[in-house]
Amino acid sequence: MVVNRFDPETLVLLGRLSIAGTDSAVWEELWNELYHRHDSAVACAALPELAAIAAGGVPGDRYRAVSLAGALLAAADPYTAEIRDRYAEDICALLTEVGSELAAGGPAIDSEPVVFLDRVHAMLTFEDAAGWSHRLLELVEAELEIECPVCWAAMTMHIGASGSFTCTSGYPLDKVTKRQLIPANPDQLTGLGARLRRLAVAGRQATIARQLTFLFGHAVCTENGHEFTPADALAAMP
Structure with a gap:
């Protein structure tokens, strides 16, 4: 108590x-x-x-x-x-x-993404939904550390100017093993993915809206080739 x-x-x-x-x-x-x-x-x-x-x-x-x-x-x-x-x-x-x-909504395109994501995290916390929602703040850096939900291989997911892919951890990026991310079709998103993207669009967060299609899209494990949805991998991590 x-x-x-x-x-x-x-x-x-x-x-x-x-x-x-x-x-x-x-x-x-x-x-x-x-x-x-x-x-x-x-x-x-x-x-x-x-x-x-x-x-x-x-x-x-x-x-x-x-x-x-x-x-x-x-x-x-x-x-x-x-x-x-x-x-x-x-x-x-x-x-x-x-x-x-x-x-x-937001005052301008891509204005204050940290504030927007912080609000989304708070909303999901108050609703008792998506315990991994604090990880959404990492979208601002366009880089998330994840693990394959099948074999638990560690990798990094990049969703930014350098491309959208999973890769073995390390730099420079042109020297590491990469697997391209495939974004979900925005019109085919369902559940939490669809809801978060709608909020991003309404909030004029164009970059985050795009990143969310990759977060709820298709990824490949860089170690063993397992296919998975990045959001599911985040949810499975402790």
Whole structure:
């Protein structure tokens, strides 16, 4: 059973959260206190305060609240079920806020991809879906470390300017074994893949929308030739 006890310093920081706007330095200190210094399951006691800011705060603070709440909940294992039950209303409010932000779209093509992916990760965390969603942030670097879900061979997946392929780990890229990635047909995507791509298109994240077709497309193991879907490989990794 989780017992939620905050030290005085953390309580002071939580008390400094304001609907009218909170200094960015307070948010930085909260990240350090809640995410890095507290057990994440205990730190989830801050979810009501974060949900209140997400629902009624200024835009920048709403994003910070959603991001921190998503990170805390994602790290709450093995108490996740208890946390979800205890703070169900707050998690629902956070999900509503992040859903509204994602539905609002982006100001320009490929603007702030990290913010977009962070929101997607938070949304999937609040929904208790796709535990590997934190790996989506790696799309910004266009490079993900994966393992073949059949033989567990380690490899790197590149989806960027240098091409779209799996390869044995190492550099330079022209000296390693490569297997080309085959993207999924966007019109044939289903389930989570289709949903994430729709969000990327609505958010004007053209690069991420394209990368998602490879993430939910077809890959070949560089060691033993096994065929698999990269998203399935991420889901199978511990």
